[in-house]
Amino acid sequence: MAKHSLDKDKIKILLLEGVHQSAVDVFKRAGYSNIEYHKASLGEEALIASIKEAHFVGLRSRTQLNETVLSQAEKLVGIGCFCIGTNQVDLDFAEKLGVPVFNAPFSNTRSVAELVLGEIIMLFRGIPQRNAMAHRGGWLKSAQGSFEARGKTLGVIGYGHIGTQLGILAETLGMRVIFFDIEDKLSLGNAQQIHSMQELMSLADVVSLHVPETPQTQNMIGEAEIAYMKQGSILINASRGTVVDIDALASAIRSEKLAGAAIDVFPVEPKSNNDEFFSPLRGLDNVILTPHVGGSTQEAQENIGIEVAGKLAKYSDNGSTMTAVNFPEVSLAQHKNASRLLHIHHNRPGILIKINQAFAEKGINIAAQYLQTTAEIGYVVMEVDSDQAEEALEQMKAIEGTIRTRLLH
Ligand SMILES: NC(=O)c1ccc[n+]([C@@H]2O[C@H](COP(=O)([O-])OP(=O)(O)OC[C@H]3O[C@@H](n4cnc5c(N)ncnc54)[C@H](O)[C@@H]3O)[C@@H](O)[C@H]2O)c1
Numbered sequence: 173m174a175k176h177s178l179d180k181d182k183i184k185i186l187l188l189e190g191v192h193q194s195a196v197d198v199f200k201r202a203g204y205s206n207i208e209y210h211k212a213s214l215g216e217e218a219l220i221a222s223i224k225e226a227h228f229v230g231l232r233s234r235t236q237l238n239e240t241v242l243s244q245a246e247k248l249v250g251i252g253c254f255c256i257g258t259n260q261v262d263l264d265f266a267e268k269l270g271v272p273v274f275n276a277p278f279s280n281t282r283s284v285a286e287l288v289l290g291e292i293i294m295l296f297r298g299i300p301q302r303n304a305m306a307h308r309g310g311w312l313k314s315a316q317g318s319f320e321a322r323g324k325t326l327g328v329i330g331y332g333h334i335g336t337q338l339g340i341l342a343e344t345l346g347m348r349v350i351f352f353d354i355e356d357k358l359s360l361g362n363a364q365q366i367h368s369m370q371e372l373m374s375l376a377d378v379v380s381l382h383v384p385e386t387p388q389t390q391n392m393i394g395e396a397e398i399a400y401m402k403q404g405s406i407l408i409n410a411s412r413g414t415v416v417d418i419d420a421l422a423s424a425i426r427s428e429k430l431a432g433a434a435i436d437v438f439p440v441e442p443k444s445n446n447d448e449f450f451s452p453l454r455g456l457d458n459v460i461l462t463p464h465v466g467g468s469t470q471e472a473q474e475n476i477g478i479e480v481a482g483k484l485a486k487y488s489d490n491g492s493t494m495t496a497v498n499f500p501e502v503s504l505a506q507h508k509n510a511s512r513l514l515h516i517h518h519n520r521p522g523i524l525i526k527i528n529q530a531f532a533e534k535g536i537n538i539a540a541q542y543l544q545t546t547a548e549i550g551y552v553v554m555e556v557d558s559d560q561a562e563e564a565l566e567q568m569k570a571i572e573g574t575i576r577t578r579l580l581h
Pocket residue numbers: 256257277280281284329330331332333334335352353354355382383384385386388389410411412436437464465466467468
């Protein structure tokens with residue numbers, strides 16, 4: 173097991189939003205016992221108080237790691253988003269601080285695809301409104317507005333990990349699948365790429381959104397886009413709440429332009445299960461409202477816990493940053509018979525030369541060296557003899573442009 177310049181029991185790991193026990197198990201197996209665990213997200217004040225002493229923080233989609241919070245997190249070494257989305261973290265600011273952000277890009281994608289498939293069937297059959305009526309004592313036994321999914325067209329917007337899996341699942345029901353993506357994508361099954369979103373929306377019986385939150389996807393579906401959709405079609409959003417203009421959707425449901433919708437994500441979501449959920453969609457029986465649970469299955473959460481905790485423990489133990497979303501990616505095996513120095517710096521010309529010069533002047537032998545950069549920062553990993561490591565660390569710290577350094581024995 174790697175020795176650290178800081179003992180492992182002094183490394184504080186802050187876990188928020190009830191991340192799965194599998195994450196705690198991974199950290200404990202890796203020797204990290206100083207874990208502060210919270211079942212819910214923390215308000216900004218409490219978050220700042222807890223994150224101040226934390227070396228690693230793990231969160232899901234509710235916690236906002238903005239500039240104000242990150243500025244107070246002076247000891248922070250790494251961030252783990254125990255989900256796919258990373259929009260809740262100010263990634264650029266974290267990068268400037270030299271803090272890599274990791275996520276779980278695949279682990280819950282099947283869960284989302286399965287939920288959406290189920291919603292497609294339910295909405296085509298008009299089940300949400302029949303269910304709601306039955307709960308109120310009504311009885312809506314009629315084939316009116318009730319259809320099979322077979323033979324209908326599914327339009328997927330954002331044909332990534334979720335969109336592709338949904339497409340394959342929908343084809344097994346006999347649906348025709350078309351998709352729109354800003355990238356040219358390999359079509360799986362018989363799916364067909366459509367190069368205009370407007371055209372896709374006018375062809376599909378059900379449109380399902382699977383795009384990330386970006387400036388381009390902000391309110392991507394509003395009144396004008398809904399107007400292109402087929403009369404009596406269905407809209408599903410399990411991506412991010414900012415993608416759909418909810419007022420426009422509510423009025424399309426009321427006017428019966430759309431026959432139904434399923435929405436899992438909202439522009440403003442309650443901070444905890446004890447807070448009230450407000451939405452213009454409340455009370456519309458043909459809209460399935462779910463509390464951002466697309467990826468919330470036992471299978472997904474357990475796998476995410478293992479994946480993200482594993483990435484954080486690895487970065488802590490040996491400096492590996494593979495799959496970090498805001499940071500130069502370096503894949504490193506465990507170091508043996510040497511100490512490893514990690515140097516994060518502003519990406520300016522000549523820094524590596526300066527480090528090498530400083531080491532040469534002090535007679536520090538470099539056993540291995542790795543460098544990766546982004547436009548903003550550079551990440552150098554060096555291996556030196558352990559008896560020269562402290563001296564090497566001092567030399568590195570003195571280099572102009574250094575953001576932070578770490579020493580792993
Ligand atoms: N509801 C949930 O619980 C839940 C769970 C997991 C993921 N998500 C959300 O779903 C999103 C998609 O997940 P994924 O794993 O499929 O991501 P992904 O990155 O694999 O796929 C996203 C796709 O969207 C495309 N895209 C990006 N911008 C676009 C645009 N403006 N127009 C059209 N296409 C665009 C990309 O090229 C990519 O193919 C995530 O970003 C996350 O926000 C929600």
